[in-house]
Amino acid sequence: MTDRTDRSDRTDRVVPEAERRRRRPTKHGTVLSEQVIVDTALRLVGRHGAQAFTVRRLGLALGADPSAIYRYFHSTDDLLLAVADELIGLALNGWRPTGDWRSDLREVGMRVHARSLAHPQAAVLAAYRTTGRANEIRAVETMLGILRAAGFPDPDAVSLYHAFIDQALGFAVLDSAALALPAQAQHADNGVWDTAYRDLSPDTHPHIAATADLLAADMRRSAYPLALDLLLDALAARLPARS
Amino acid sequence: MTDRTDRSDRTDRVVPEAERRRRRPTKHGTVLSEQVIVDTALRLVGRHGAQAFTVRRLGLALGADPSAIYRYFHSTDDLLLAVADELIGLALNGWRPTGDWRSDLREVGMRVHARSLAHPQAAVLAAYRTTGRANEIRAVETMLGILRAAGFPDPDAVSLYHAFIDQALGFAVLDSAALALPAQAQHADNGVWDTAYRDLSPDTHPHIAATADLLAADMRRSAYPLALDLLLDALAARLPARS
């Protein structure tokens, strides 16, 4: 069971990327590889929305038979994990920790959030998955290192890492999902703060009426930067005094 | 706000619930209605998992032909919105603030989170929408009231409310999405912490290797309770001294 953990599993259909020797061009001339498929999937989803993420449309975009994709990934889920891992890699590419745990964590959080918003449709599909692939492992190692070096005992470092990354991903999914909505629904959802919430009487809804302007302005932006700073405040307060 | 009435008056197939006169029992004797369908859908998802939420299985559970559902809802998405609307009310039903802002906010956060996890499929699709409907307005008014009564100035109350509710919804989406996965993928994602992350060498990944046991244990649970407490810590620290 759980034969989906990539290399341990011996589905004879898929050959590990490292062991590939023969590459035959498809009918339309493109030469397939894991990287080409992942890149095409990202481009496809970015251009035509999350509902374009189907094996058939991906095959069409690649100029290959849909079933050829199963020579490289065991399932569409497996492919999705590869896409998710690619996003993680893109988020942290070219970044190195400075040694200041607070600004390092802040930068990681903002990068993950920003990268998700750059590919909202893919982020919605992939942000809550655990890939166990190279880029994710590298990211986990980096963040754990920051927290342990800051002085948090191991149990705290682990649970605080968990809270930190899930908050980043949670906001990423939420904000990405709003961006990925059809333009019509997106505009309508935003407009609610200018219509329904502005018409409420101070008698029945005193708090909303008193802050309607502030609400309409604030709800347009992402709350993640503030939430991130609040989390970092709380972390700093829990940090044991250095010896 | 994409209220359902917008779509309702366009399709000739669906008759508004208020105007229904004839009710014919299905082959298996049940009498359909919006309420019966919504309740059955909730029960189905709760009992057989998210992947049971298909028109065909819903028809089976209702003892009716799947197409009969389209006499009451224009699409499965329309049905999901109706289900989601039910959930918003359920989350806060029967709850009243105690006056202690911190425990009140904590209770609201935990209720929203728990209610989402009880119906993950609906939560994933609906948690990031702004409905502007009665239950949502009531919730916003309540939470703003808690923060303003606690002593936060209006601009802070609004932006902190925003961070608070988006954190709750973000974790709700993230954790719901994990629950809504097909059982196989869900199990595989969890298993990664016991396989891929345990096999890493201390030489290449010292921080993961040092905490592998802790990671595997912690990642099984939701990080929301901790994240919520951290947020509340930070709020308490920012609360102006009462005069």
Added chain:
DNA sequence: GATCGAACGTCAATGCTGTTGTCGTAAGGG
């Protein structure tokens, strides 16, 4: 440079899914 095993792209088929055109039955107002 000829040979041959197999890698991998392609084809076809299966069983899902949401959705809809059509038909016939029975509900219930007149």
Added chain:
DNA sequence: CCCTTACGACAACAGCATTGACGTTCGATC
């Protein structure tokens, strides 16, 4: 009691992921 029509049932369609079989052609080997 009859006539209209609401509405449940049926069948069909398009699109989905996935898989077994097939045959081309790559490339290692001698």
